[in-house]
Amino acid sequence: MSMYNIALSGAMANQAAMNITAQNTANMNTDGYTRKVVNQATVVYGSQAGGVTVESIRRVSDQAAVERLRTASQEMQYAQAYMSGMQNIENLLGMEGLNLNSGFSELFAAIDEATISPESLVYRTQIIASADNLASRFNGIMSQLETQLNSLVQQQETTVSTINSQLENIADLNAQIRDASGQGKDISGYQDALDLQLAELSKSIGVNVLQNQDGTVELSTKSGQPLVVGNNVATIEKNLSAGGQFNTDLQLTFNGQTSTLQSPKGGELGAFDKLKDEQYLPLMDDINAIAVGFADAMNEILATGTDLNGDSPGKALFSYDPSNPAGSLSVTGISAEELALSIDGNAGDGSIATAMSELASQPIRIDGRDINVFDAYSEILGTIGIATSQAQANYETATISINEAQTARDSVSAVSSNEEAANLMMYMNAYEANMKVIATANQMFDTVLNSF
Structure with missing residues (x-):
């Protein structure tokens, strides 16, 4: 492989790396963005190494840290919803005109x-x-x-509607990931969007997440009831047959089969119950x-x-x-x-x-x-006072947990301006060095031509 081609491959590989660095820097404040790195590999021709190629663009993600953050988000939303409800009750009982x-x-x-x-x-x-x-x-x-309890029932209905939309979004993202992966395209953006959707879903209901090798996920409730599997998506709705003024019984329909949504529900739904x-x-x-x-x-x-x-x-x-x-x-x-x-x-x-x-x-x-x-x-x-104090303490604990989980996730996946600046300088120097090699190769070629 000629010096020219070797240098050209180096310039192109480092240009791709600078593009990824630029993308990371641009998304430094984007919620849920996972930084990416370029994996370069030597091009081997026969028994000789020559040039370089971009082997892959990898998301820097620790799935355990992502799962921990998702769980913390679920517990945080549960604690917040429960604390809010307890404070409403305590404030009501303490009102001067109602004591x-x-x-x-x-x-x-x-x-x-x-x-x-x-x-x-x-x-x-x-x-x-x-x-x-x-x-x-x-x-x-x-x-x-009764007014507060009716409000709780209405909040549940709104949450259920949101859950159904989020499940559809996750199924759509699964389909896009499958298509992009099958065509050899970069799926990192879809995976970021999927992580965000899963985090939002976990605020409303506790979920078990199974990661597939192609980047898609399968979901089930904490009790094991399926939510998203392949192309099948569950629908959650109120069980109207249960009746009662403050009915909050829910049922889940999946693949044509309807059953009671079982506990533990987690997230806001669990707090409402x-x-x-x-x-x-x-x-x-x-x-x-x-x-x-x-x-x-x-x-x-x-x-x-x-x-x-x-x-x-x-x-x-x-x-x-x-x-x-x-x-x-x-x-x-x-x-x-x-x-x-x-x-x-x-x-x-x-x-x-x-x-x-x-x-x-x-x-x-x-x-x-x-x-x-x-x-x-x-x-x-x-x-009620003791229960409210405990709810406040649980909320504060959940706040600490989610902050720690966010820090753990960000320590791996978040963009560091200092690191990206150092990478940019390194890739730029490498790019300029390869361009000099190309210029030198051109000069040598011109010298050879002019010698005749």
């Missing part, structure tokens, strides 16, 4: 005043007004919880139980008394729908005169009012156990 303990205190203060002068219509009216305020607090809490099943629904049950226990306790005491008209047993102060106690709790149409605050109806007898007042410090039957109403609600606040 049940404040409502209980106001009602018991009104009852205490009535024990001094139980025949006073002013004090009796104040009891009814305070009871109505307490009922409104129960109604407000339940309404807000846990918030609904372990926080919202139990909390609503607890609030309903307090409403039922308190309303029944008050009504039972009043039923033993006599009102100002001399009628007994006394009428109920509260009423509710057993299917939605806290949401429907209200004051009956009882009048001030009809409040049975005494045993015998005599003016000045406030025995029943005193018994009602004692509920402030005595336990009542709530959801199968005896507990004071203030303690019952404070217990809820404490439980």
Whole structure:
């Protein structure tokens, strides 16, 4: 092989390397870009080495680091969604106008005043007004919880729609990678796009990723249900047959077969399930139980008394729908005169009012156990507070994990301006040296020609 051809191959190989260096530098701030390097190899003719060729253009990627970042991204999104839900609940229960303990205190203060002068219509009216305020607090809490839970259901629907689009995108990228690979084209750009899509998908649902030799992937859920295999792509949708106001049951259809989307779901979907099943629904049950226990306790005491008209047993102060106690709790149409605050109806007898007042410090039957109403609600606040603090701590841990995972990935795959600058100088010097060899070869050739 002639000196001219050897130098020409060197110039072309180093020009290709400079092009890759330029591409790396241009994409230094591109999200998800993986730096590339040129692998050069000696051209061998017979038993002699001569010249150089670009053997391959390689993505500098550590699949373990990419997988770690994807897992961290899933855990981060799960922690963020769960923490956000817990903060919404905590903020709701702490709202001044909805705090049940404040409502209980106001009602018991009104009852205490009535024990001094139980025949006073002013004090009796104040009891009814305070009871109505307490009922409104129960109604407000339940309404807000239902609103938040409905919002959670809507977020799930949006997330599911996004997941279905992402699965289609991944299947399309698989097809493009197969086509490009079969034609011997560079697939690195497609692989970067695939890594980004997988990272985004993992935020919504946990996935297992199987890397194929041709650069394509196969996906399944954490429980092993197929999502993308070959040309087949799964579709996730709500299971409408499950019914219920807050239905979040999902089903997966793959290759014509439909089955329940199984747990663990991971990502945002997993957070939505846990918030609904372990926080919202139990909390609503607890609030309903307090409403039922308190309303029944008050009504039972009043039923033993006599009102100002001399009628007994006394009428109920509260009423509710057993299917939605806290949401429907209200004051009956009882009048001030009809409040049975005494045993015998005599003016000045406030025995029943005193018994009602004692509920402030005595336990009542709530959801199968005896507990004071203030303690019952404070217990809820404490439980939610602890869960919110833990969610915050988990989010902070997930933040550290994803930062570490990003650093580990970038240490291998990210573009370094210093490294690329050094590479550019090296390839440029090599290119110029080869061009000088070519110039020298031309000069020698001209000298030979001119000698004749």
